[in-house]
Amino acid sequence: MLIRADFVHFPQLKNVEILHDHVLAVDETGYISHFSPASSEESQTLLSQDADVTVIPRGSFVLPTFCDLHLHAPQFLYQGTGLHLPLMEWLSGYAFKAEERLDADPELAKRVYERLAENLVANGTGAVLLFGTIGVDTNIILAKAMQDVGIRAFVGKVSMDISSRPTYKEHTASAALATAEAFVDRANALRAPLEPHRRLVEPVLTPRFVPACSDALLNGLGELATRTGARIQSHLAEARDEVDLVKADRGVDDFEVFDRSKLLTPLTIQAHCTFSSKEDLAGLAARGTAIAHCPLSNAYFSAKPLPLREALDRNVRVGLGTDVAGGYSIDIMVAMRWAVGVSRMREGGRSEALKHEVQDSTKGADTRSVDIDWREAMFLATRGGAAALGLSSGAFVVGTPFDAQRIYLFDPESLPRGAGALDFFDLGLGGEAQDLSTEMIEKWWCLGDERNRTGMWVQGHKVGPWR
Known part of the structure; x- marks a missing residue:
């Protein structure tokens, strides 16, 4: 396959490359x-040899696909509701109930998951890290x-062998470990008949979070991960009530529980990490563990945002x-x-605090900005997310x-009218053509939606309604 086009990617933070x-x-x-x-010369040779361009x-x-590092597939059932409650x-009241319902109804699970898959493609997501349910069969449907x-x-x-909903948990740590291993085996068997480059679905070990897992279960999952080489995902230090519960129950914080x-x-991705200390961030970087930054849900369920700039400055992988x-x-x-x-609000709070507090001249103020811009966000959504998943994609490299x-x-x-919500009032004046620019891409980043997406490929194959 040959494609001739303008290509855009974000190979590093703050680095947008427009390849005309x-x-x-x-x-x-x-x-x-x-x-x-x-x-x-090489491109001209290829173009002359291939009539199908x-x-x-x-x-x-053309842009790399997006990576979503944290999505609860069964919760798509009630997306957009229940956000008035603490975590x-x-x-x-919502999450466990919905997951239990899908485990009990394979037809409903199939309906929800097929629609979820369609929506991911429509929104440009080419790679996704999914939480499922506790049921093995339901996760195979997913x-x-x-x-x-x-x-x-x-x-x-x-x-999970601990739950506030008695009917939705695995009864013992040993039973939970047995089903986790069974799922890994069945998921690997599902992809085994495919050619290696088409094995796009992979099982992940998923302790829900510390409050839902006994030490015996967490220790067993750590041993299973070591033995099988499987990836790991969970939630870490997401909300005040969760953090306080772990400290009261285990005597240490989330980081220490997972680490031991x-x-x-x-091979681990931890979602949220909003209550992580500087020492925790340094520890995540040292262990190679990545963070799934979920700013929208943090606004609803966490009392504070992820210290994103600080995590990036400490070389934590983030998507x-x-x-x-x-x-x-x-x-x-x-x-x-x-x-x-969210980062702009954090920076505003930091700069305002510096204006009003008396500085200790022996310490000096930290004058580093903590905000990010749209280019950095694009990196996190493409190459940054891919790297967190251990993928080499996310940029256009041979x-x-x-x-x-x-x-x-x-x-x-049709100028000045653009596609979807976009307008380009200053283009096409005087009949002059204008090359793709950073400003055009930023406009799309701020205003674009599904109407601007007209094709998608994963591992070179067309996917979605544009096949």
Whole structure:
């Protein structure tokens, strides 16, 4: 496959690269085999040899797909409701109830998960890290739904032997460990018949969070992870009531509980981490553990935001999560916008505090800004999220998987009206063509929606309604 287009990616924080009129080739296994300007000798040779070239015209561009590092698949059932409660009450009144319902009704689970998969594609999500339920069969339904739609999915069967809902838990730590291992085996068997480059769905060990897991279960999952090499996901230091509960029950904080169970590894992604100390962030960096930043759900369920800039400054790997249904939107673009907005509020609070407090001249004030901009948010949603998942995708580099989406801004013949919510009043005046610019991309980042997405590929295969 050959594509000639403008390409945009964000290979590092604050670094947007607009690659005008490039040619990208994808081999039969879905990896990028060539990427250079259309004017280069090699590109010209490829164009002359291949009559089947997809030419994406001016007004559109190709972008890496988004990565969602934290989404509760069964909670898609009641997305956008129940957000008036504190976390621990919400879990009992909404989350556990919905998950138990799907475990008891395979047809409902299939309906919810197939629609979830369709929505992920519609919103440009090419890789997603999913919490499921405690039921093995229901999680296999989830894995099949993701496999059928053709996106990368890391599926976690939830492990929990403690619950505020007595009917929704695994009865013993040993039973929970047995079902976790059974799910890993069945999920691996589901993907085994596929060619290696098509094995896009992977099982993940998923202790729900410390309050729902005994020490015996956490220790056993740590041993299982070591033995199988499986990835790990959970929640860490999300909300005040959760943090206080762990401290009262275990005598130490979340970080210490996970660490002593060998569950903080380079294969671990921890959601939230809003109550993490500087020492905790340094510890996560040292262990290679990544953070799924979920700013929208933090606004509802956490008394404070993630210290995102501080985590990035300490070289913690960070990506974004929607945290449906603690977050009401499945769209990573919403998560990006909230991440920037929350960081701006943090920076405003920091700068105001500096203006009004008396500085200790022996210590000096920390004058580093803590906000992020839209370019950094795009990095977190693409390359940053991919790196957290251990993927080499997220940027256009030869030898990496071609996971991409086509973004439509405007038709040159219909200016100044653009696609969807976009308008470009200063384009097309005097009949002059205008190249794709940073300002155009930022406008889409702020205002764009599903109407601007007109194609998507995962591992070189077209997915979604644009096939």
